[in-house]
Structures are given as structure tokens and as C-alpha cells.
Amino acid sequence: MNQVKVSINGKEYFAPEGESVLQTAIDNGIDIPHFCYHEDLPIGSSCRTCLVEDVKTGRIITSCSIKAGEGVAILTDTPKVKELRLKNLELLLAGHQKNCPRCQKGTSCRVADEIGKYGVSTVKYWRPEIQEKLHKMSQAALLDPQLCIACNKCVEICEKIGVGFLEMRGKNIQTHATWTRKPEIDCIYCGQCTVHCPVASAREQNQIEDVEKALADKDKIVIAQMAPSVHASIGEEFGLPIGTDMTGRVYTAFRKLGFDHVFDVNMGADITTVVEAAELVERIKENKNLPMFTSCCPAWVKFMEFYHPEMLDHLTTSRSPQMHSGGAYKTWWAKKEGIDPQKIVVVSFMPCTSKKYEARHEKLKINGLWPVDHVLTTREFGALLKKHNIDLPNLEPSEVDAPGAYSGAAVIYGASGGVMESALRTAYFDLTGKELEKVEFEKVRGIEGVKRAEIMIGERRLKVAVVSTAANAEKIIQEIKNDPSAYDYVEVMACPGGCIGGGGQPIPTTINIVAKRTASLYKTDAKMKLRKAHLNPVVRDFFDNYIAKLPVAAREKILNTSYSRKKKFQ
Amino acid sequence: MNNDLVAKIEEAGLVGRGGAGYLTAKKWREVAMANGEKKFVIVNASEGETGLFKDFYILKNHPETVVKGVVLALDHLHAKDAYFNLNKRYYRLLRFKLEHVIKEYNDKGYNIKIFVEEPSYIGGEETALLNAIEGKRTEPRSKPPYPSLAGLYGKPTLINNVETLYNVACVADGTFEHKRFYCLSGDLKHKGVNHMPDDWDIEKILKETDNYPDFDFFVQIGGGASGTVCDQDQIKGKLATGAGAIEIFDKKKTDPRKLVLRWLEFYQKESCGKCAPCRAGTYQLYKMVKAQKDIPWKEMFEILETMEATSFCALGRSVAEPIRSYYSNVLKPS
Numbered sequence: 060m061n062q063v064k065v066s067i068n069g070k071e072y073f074a075p076e077g078e079s080v081l082q083t084a085i086d087n088g089i090d091i092p093h094f095c096y097h098e099d100l101p102i103g104s105s106c107r108t109c110l111v112e113d114v115k116t117g118r119i120i121t122s123c124s125i126k127a128g129e130g131v132a133i134l135t136d137t138p139k140v141k142e143l144r145l146k147n148l149e150l151l152l153a154g155h156q157k158n159c160p161r162c163q164k165g166t167s168c169r170v171a172d173e174i175g176k177y178g179v180s181t182v183k184y185w186r187p188e189i190q191e192k193l194h195k196m197s198q199a200a201l202l203d204p205q206l207c208i209a210c211n212k213c214v215e216i217c218e219k220i221g222v223g224f225l226e227m228r229g230k231n232i233q234t235h236a237t238w239t240r241k242p243e244i245d246c247i248y249c250g251q252c253t254v255h256c257p258v259a260s261a262r263e264q265n266q267i268e269d270v271e272k273a274l275a276d277k278d279k280i281v282i283a284q285m286a287p288s289v290h291a292s293i294g295e296e297f298g299l300p301i302g303t304d305m306t307g308r309v310y311t312a313f314r315k316l317g318f319d320h321v322f323d324v325n326m327g328a329d330i331t332t333v334v335e336a337a338e339l340v341e342r343i344k345e346n347k348n349l350p351m352f353t354s355c356c357p358a359w360v361k362f363m364e365f366y367h368p369e370m371l372d373h374l375t376t377s378r379s380p381q382m383h384s385g386g387a388y389k390t391w392w393a394k395k396e397g398i399d400p401q402k403i404v405v406v407s408f409m410p411c412t413s414k415k416y417e418a419r420h421e422k423l424k425i426n427g428l429w430p431v432d433h434v435l436t437t438r439e440f441g442a443l444l445k446k447h448n449i450d451l452p453n454l455e456p457s458e459v460d461a462p463g464a465y466s467g468a469a470v471i472y473g474a475s476g477g478v479m480e481s482a483l484r485t486a487y488f489d490l491t492g493k494e495l496e497k498v499e500f501e502k503v504r505g506i507e508g509v510k511r512a513e514i515m516i517g518e519r520r521l522k523v524a525v526v527s528t529a530a531n532a533e534k535i536i537q538e539i540k541n542d543p544s545a546y547d548y549v550e551v552m553a554c555p556g557g558c559i560g561g562g563g564q565p566i567p568t569t570i571n572i573v574a575k576r577t578a579s580l581y582k583t584d585a586k587m588k589l590r591k592a593h594l595n596p597v598v599r600d601f602f603d604n605y606i607a608k609l610p611v612a613a614r615e616k617i618l619n620t621s622y623s624r625k626k627k628f629q
Numbered sequence: 630m631n632n633d634l635v636a637k638i639e640e641a642g643l644v645g646r647g648g649a650g651y652l653t654a655k656k657w658r659e660v661a662m663a664n665g666e667k668k669f670v671i672v673n674a675s676e677g678e679t680g681l682f683k684d685f686y687i688l689k690n691h692p693e694t695v696v697k698g699v700v701l702a703l704d705h706l707h708a709k710d711a712y713f714n715l716n717k718r719y720y721r722l723l724r725f726k727l728e729h730v731i732k733e734y735n736d737k738g739y740n741i742k743i744f745v746e747e748p749s750y751i752g753g754e755e756t757a758l759l760n761a762i763e764g765k766r767t768e769p770r771s772k773p774p775y776p777s778l779a780g781l782y783g784k785p786t787l788i789n790n791v792e793t794l795y796n797v798a799c800v801a802d803g804t805f806e807h808k809r810f811y812c813l814s815g816d817l818k819h820k821g822v823n824h825m826p827d828d829w830d831i832e833k834i835l836k837e838t839d840n841y842p843d844f845d846f847f848v849q850i851g852g853g854a855s856g857t858v859c860d861q862d863q864i865k866g867k868l869a870t871g872a873g874a875i876e877i878f879d880k881k882k883t884d885p886r887k888l889v890l891r892w893l894e895f896y897q898k899e900s901c902g903k904c905a906p907c908r909a910g911t912y913q914l915y916k917m918v919k920a921q922k923d924i925p926w927k928e929m930f931e932i933l934e935t936m937e938a939t940s941f942c943a944l945g946r947s948v949a950e951p952i953r954s955y956y957s958n959v960l961k962p963s
Binding site (some may be wrong): 185 | 632672751766767771864871897898899900902903904906908909910911912913916917928931934935938940941
């Protein structure tokens with residue numbers, strides 16, 4: 060794109076022609092408050108806080124709606140700008156600030172930051188009462204209409220994901236985001252609304268206190284397990300560069316928080332890979348229920364169960380990584396250690412809100428116990444650490460406990476295409492009996508929403524597709540309806556770019572940020588010696604010395620799941 | 630293209646009668662010159678502001694003339710598709726006659742439809758009405774692009790007020806008399822719509838209609854919400870603005886707080902909710918005045934000036950004008 064010069068506060072900056080000048084300011088570290096602007100979504104210009112002065116006309120305008128072009132010159136801090144900006148911040152946040160005392164976010168809140176920075180005081184204003192109840196999306200997320208600033212971002216991202224569950228309702232001060240009453244549309248719990256909400260009106264259902272309670276209980280053995288996407292993003296909550304790998308420091312932080320054992324969801328991912336690859340090989344050999352769909356994204360599974368129950372046979376019956384590792388710790392590991400599984404509390408740290416929903420599936424219980432007891436998002440994890448004054452960036456890195464060991468194949472689960480790549484590394488061995496030399500499958504990497512590839516596994520040509528977002532999944536489903544042999548294996552994640560762009564990730568999350576986090580995951584994988592799930596010694600011990608000795612039904616209870624048609628809100 | 634007609638419209642000096650006063654010939658040329666196979670004409674019959682009822686009067690008494698204006702516009706644009714953006718309250722009362730007139734033209738190949746609009750102030754804002762017809766939320770769009778280039782479903786769209794199209798038909802017929810429709814209301818004897826020369830000042834209009842008060846009074850001119858307020862000694866030489874409303878207030882009988890509250894109640898109800906200054910500003914202003922015995926002018930003007938400078942659309946930007954002009958022209962605080 061053509062680069063043009065834009066003048067901000069008398070200094071010139073290069074910007075792509077036509078780009079929002081607010082974006083130019085953000086990219087160059089120039090502070091302009093904004094609430095309704097997100098670089099991946101339409102420009103609504105509704106919060107009216109990104110005000111600047113147009114040098115040529117002297118008029119006060121919103122910087123988000125100015126397009127970068129030759130001669131564009133703005134001032135961000137004139138007395139007039141300051142005065143109007145402050146007033147609009149106060150008007151915008153009048154309802155919000157009055158709710159602050161009872162908010163979960165505590166000190167880690169962007170709104171609180173802006174309120175402090177600009178000296179916003181809304182005491183003189185009335186608190187609007189929105190005539191709408193708080194709405195919980197299963198155990199995953201919630202919509203709190205009292206905090207809504209009507210920026211429309213949740214509605215736009217929900218539409219972009221391909222669901223359209225959210226809409227704006229009401230006029231005047233009653234304007235707020237809410238859920239659609241249409242019976243044919245349901246939430247899939249992806250939580251993209253929560254990661255695109257600038258004011259935590261859409262947010263995850265908080266489980267921080269549950270975790271603190273478990274940690275304080277002397278009778279409980281509390282296990283921490285973290286998903287790979289959290290390794291690569293939690294640093295952002297502490298202002299570190301995007302994509303900083305925090306793995307070792309997080310393990311230290313878990314110990315400081317008082318977790319008894321520090322394991323990792325990655326170990327579960329290696330189990331998932333082994334189970335899923337075996338099922339893929341079996342289905343290919345029998346030519347049954349192809350293409351096989353991945354199932355580790357609960358939001359994608361909910362999408363299938365609600366919108367396409369006629370195709371549930373295509374989903375792999377493999378459980379997801381957190382369920383595999385959680386289940387393994389409460390069975391195999393508990394037995395090995397001689398611990399009563401009832402005493403074990405498994406806490407997952409996930410980039411995701413739908414994992415909270417998955418964790419409460421009755422059908423996934425093993426011997427009456429949830430494989431995972433609590434799920435915290437990356438953001439909740441950040442809030443928990445800050446609450447306990449743990450200075451994550453300055454901790455000494457440490458190692459995961461032995462039963463949490465994992466391969467590089469598990470690390471890349473966080474990226475769209477990672478599950479497929481991991482499964483292919485193992486399926487190659489399952490199909491050919493030989494170990495794959497070059498483990499990278501470049502064709503399924505990258506943050507594009509739809510990736511199609513043909514991959515040779517020995518003599519066999521596999522047709523695969525990797526998609527993220529329900530909207531892209533719907534395209535692939537229609538392709539398959541038109542041509543049932545279009546693909547052999549399809550990976551789907553509900554969030555853009557996969558889990559690394561998940562609904563529980565730090566705010567802001569943008570496509571550009573997701574790309575940087577993704578690069579960090581592949582870098583970690585490339586550095587690892589162990590890069591295939593089936594070679595993970597912990598996983599081998601789990602399968603060879605425990606699973607193999609169980610009756611089939613007991614095995615399936617730990618490794619597999621089933622699916623059924625879901626009604627709205629089910 | 631009937632450029633002859635546009636030249637006549639220009640010569641007659643037609644301006645939009647919805648309130649903004651945009652040059653009609655200019656608008657017609659913009660839509661005619663815009664690229665696109667498909668184009669639309671929309672008749673704006675929303676009339677959602679208090680104190681206005683002349684569009685209803687025109688549609689009731691001259692539906693043939695208005696529809697003729699629509700057809701002239703369609704022919705000019707080589708288009709067939711038009712919408713009446715019609716206030717739901719009006720629809721019930723006007724449908725029989727209007728639908729009958731429309732049918733005559735639709736039988737000849739035109740496609741003129743009535744969109745029944747949920748009555749609201751913002752529903753008359755031209756980009757908000759486009760959203761409403763498209764089934765979206767009734768709230769304004771960012772401009773540019775202007776409807777002339779990208780309007781209904783992204784197609785070039787000519788949006789004209791009822792009176793504007795009435796005038797166009799008169800210009801085409803050679804019967805245009807440089808008159809406008811005035812809506813007279815408030816504390817006066819002869820309320821209603823008067824069709825009178827557009828260069829008469831308010832004083833003359835009041836006198837000619839035998840309405841000039843024999844008490845101390847002030848006037849709100851243009852629209853019952855957004856209009857400017859003038860004292861009685863300011864109406865000589867003052868022409869009607871906006872959509873042509875003239876509302877008379879008896880000074881003795883008017884309680885300032887009640888009047889300000891009336892305006893604010895209207896605005897806080899009618900704000901579409903899109904942008905923060907208008908959504909929250911109208912609400913806070915209303916609550917603020919409602920809660921106190923004396924009007925908190927200083928605090929009120931702080932918010933009003935912010936709304937005027939930073940609101941997304943003309944609705945939010947217009948709230949300051951009636952209150953400020955009432956304060957400075959009528960109350961004249963020392």
C-alpha cells in the first residue's frame with residue numbers, strides 16, 4: 060500500500076494511505092484514548108473519546124474516522140481537545156465507574172487505567188439502569204448490560220465468527236448489547252465477545268475465588284496445568300513484548316501461588332494426539348466417517364451439536380487435552396502416587412472461555428469426578444498473579460514437574476493447524492511404521508482462516524483442511540455436503556488463528572498480535588528435542604502401563620467422549 | 630436526462646424542506662452523476678420532531694402532486710424504485726389515498742413502496758432511515774459516503790422531503806409560487822399549516838394569519854425541539870428556518886424549567902443511543918434538571934457544548950441551540 064506522511068503533534072509519521080489515523084497513533088505509541096476502535100472491526104466512531112484537533116480547520120474530530128493521506132495534520136492534546144475528551148470520557152463511563160467497587164478486575168483494568176490517567180470523575184452523574192438482566196452463556200462468559208457502553212464490538216466479532224448471537228437493543232440511554240431471542244441461533248461460548256469488549260461488560264465467568272479457596276484448603280492436592288497459548292501470551296498482561304515465552308517463569312509463579320504440583324495441559328495434548336491419530340488411521344483404513352473433524356475446541360463442538368447435529372459422526376471421539384491430562388492425573392497418576400483422587404483439584408489455565416463450559420460436562424466425569432475442577436482464562440490468571448503480588452516478569456524460570464512433560468507437538472496445539480500437524484507427525488508413524496524425518500507441515504501453518512492442503516503420508520495422499528472461525532467452518536461443511544470426499548481430515552477452531560487468538564486471551568487481541576504469538580509457539584516447538592507426541596515417555600507410561608491394562612469401557616471413559624444434538628442454552 | 634427540469638429547479642431556488650436546506654438541484658445532479666445501474670428515490674415523510682405536521686398536511690391534501698414529484702425524480706435518474714419513508718402514525722390515516730395514487734404509477738411500471746417507519750426523531754435522519762429500510766438499527770451512518778453516492782443497499786439514492794418533491798412537481802408544472810408550508814402552533818388563536826410566501830418574516834406571518842399575540846411572547850422557529858428561540862422583538866426580518874415550524878410561547882405562562890425539561894425529555898427519549906455524548910449527555914441533562922428546583926445552567930452548558938462539538942450526527946449537535954438561544958434571547962440573564 061502507498062505510504063503517506065501524517066503529521067501528529069508536529070511530527071511526521073509514515074502510514075499506509077487510507078489507514079485510520081488513530082491506528083497510526085497507536086502504532087507509534089502516541090496516546091489517544093479510544094473504546095470503540097478495534098483494528099480488525101468496522102469503525103463505528105461512537106465513543107467519541109479519540110478526539111483530536113484538525114490543524115487545517117481547527118475543528119475537533121474523532122481520529123478514528125480520519126483517513127491517512129498527504130497533508131493530514133492533527134494535534135492530540137490542545138486545551139479544547141482535553142476539555143471535550145474529558146467530558147466524553149465522563150459521559151461514556153458514568154455508568155461504568157459506579158460499578159467499579161464490585162468488579163472482578165481489581166487493578167488490572169484498562170478502564171481503570173484510563174480513568175486514572177485522564178482524571179475522570181463521574182460522581183456528579185447518574186448511574187443509568189439498563190432494563191436488562193445479566194445473561195450467562197452457560198459456564199463460559201456473561202453479558203453485564205449495566206457496564207455496556209454500546210460500542211458494538213461484541214456484536215461485530217460475533218457476526219465475524221459466524222454466529223450472530225449478539226445484537227444491540229434499545230435506544231437512548233437504554234442502548235445495550237444483548238443476546239438474540241431467535242430460537243435458531245445459539246452462543247457457542249467462544250468468548251470472542253469478552254476479548255473484544257473494552258469495558259468487561261462481556262467477560263468470562265470468574266473462578267478466581269474458587270481457585271484461591273482450593274489453594275487454601277490443606278486437604279486438597281492442587282494441580283496447575285497450563286495450555287500452550289497461555290505460555291505465549293501471559294507476558295502481555297505484564298506489559299512484556301507480544302510473543303514472549305513465559306513458560307519457565309509461569310511454573311515458578313504456580314509454585315509461589317501454592318500449587319502442590321505443576322503439570323501442563325501439553326501433556327494432555329500429547330495424549331490427545333495419540334488417541335486422535337489412532338482414530339484417524341483407523342477411519343482411513345476402514346474409509347469410515349471421513350472426513351474426520353478435530354474436537355478439542357468445545358466451541359466448535361457446540362457449533363456442530365447445535366447447527367449440524369447431522370454430522371456429529373465426523374467428530375473424532377477423542378477427548379480434548381485438558382480433559383485427557385486432568386483425567387490422567389485423577390486416575391493413572393493418583394494410583395501411581397497412592398493419592399485419593401477425591402483430594403485432587405485440577406486447575407486449568409486456558410486462553411479460552413469455552414473450556415469453562417467443557418469442564419462442566421456431566422458426560423466427561425470419571426468415577427464421579429470432574430477431570431478438571433476449575434478453569435481460569437489468561438486474563439484471570441493475570442489478575443490472580445497481580446492480586447498476590449507475584450511479579451511474573453522478574454521470576455527465575457523453573458521446570459515443569461515430571462508428570463507434566465510434553466513434546467513440541469503439544470506446544471503448537473495453540474495455533475490453528477497445530478492439532479493437525481501434531482496428529483500427522485504421529486499418524487505418519489501409525490500408518491507407515493516409520494518415524495517422520497521432517498516434522499514441519501508448512502502448508503497447514505499460518506493465520507489464514509481457511510487452509511487447504513494435500514499431504515503425502517507414505518504412499519497415501521491425505522486431503523486436509525484447517526479452518527478457524529465458525530464462518531469458515533460453515534464453508535467447509537458446505538463443501539463436504541457437495542462433495543463428501545473433498546477432505547480426509549479437517550481441523551476446526553472457533554477463534555481466529557486458533558486458541559492463541561482465544562476468547563480468554565489478553566486484551567487487546569488482534570490478528571497482528573495473534574500472528575506474533577503464533578510465531579512464538581512454532582519457535583518453542585523448533586527448539587525442542589521431543590517433537591512427536593507418541594515419543595513422550597510420560598504418555599507412553601500412561602498408555603503402556605495403565606491404559607493398556609484397563610478394560611475397554613474404562614479406557615474409553617478416560618480417553619473418549621460422545622456428542623449429541625443440543626438445544627438453545629444447553 | 631431531463632436537465633431542463635434540474636435547471637428549472639435551480640432557477641426556482643428550491644432547497645430541501647426537511648430542515649437542512651440543501652440545494653435541491655445540486656442533490657439531484659449528484660445522484661444523477663453517481664455511478665451505478667441501480668438508483669433509488671426516497672421520500673422522507675418521517676416528520677419525527679415536535680411542532681411539525683406540514684408533511685402530513687401535504688400528503689393528505691396533495692398526494693398526487695407529491696407522487697408526481699417522485700416520478701419526476703425517478704425519470705430523471707432512469708430509475709423505477711422509490712420508497713416512502715412514512716411515519717407509522719401517518720400511515721394509518723393516509724394509506725388509502727396514497728396507496729391509490731401510487732398504484733396508478735406502479736401499474737405503469739414504477740415500483741414505489743411505502744416503508745412504514747416506527748415514529749422516531751432519528752428516523753428522519755437520512756442515513757438512519759436507510760438503515761431502517763434495510764432492516765438494520767435506526768441509527769446514523771458515517772458520512773462520507775453520502776447517500777447520493779452510496780445510499781440504500783449501497784446504491785446512489787436521492788432522499789427528498791415531502792415538501793421538496795411537492796415543490797419539484799410545481800416547478801415542472803410551472804405553478805411554483807415561492808411559498809413554503811409553515812406549521813403554526815403554541816399559544817395562538819389559529820393553529821395549523823399555512824402555505825405562504827417564503828420571504829415573509831415571522832412578524833408578517835403572525836399578522837397575516839391573525840395570530841400576532843397581544844401578550845408578551847417568544848417564538849421557537851424551525852422545529853419544536855431543535856429550533857432557535859427568539860424574543861418577540863427579534864422576529865421582524867427573521868425568516869422561518871429548518872422545516873418551517875413556528876411555535877409561540879406566552880412568556881408569563883411559560884415556566885423555564887418546565888420548558889427546558891420538555892426539550893430534554895424529548896431528546897433523552899429520542900437519542901438513538903449510538904454515540905456517547907448524545908446517548909449519555911441527553912440522559913444526564915434530563916436527570917440533572919429534573920432533580921433540581923433551579924436550572925443548573927453552567928453544568929448544563931458544559932455538557933451541551935460537548936454534545937454540540939462532538940456528537941456523531943446532527944441530532945446530538947442540535948440539542949444546545951434551543952436551550953442556549955432561549956437562555957440568551959429570552960431569559961437574558963444579567
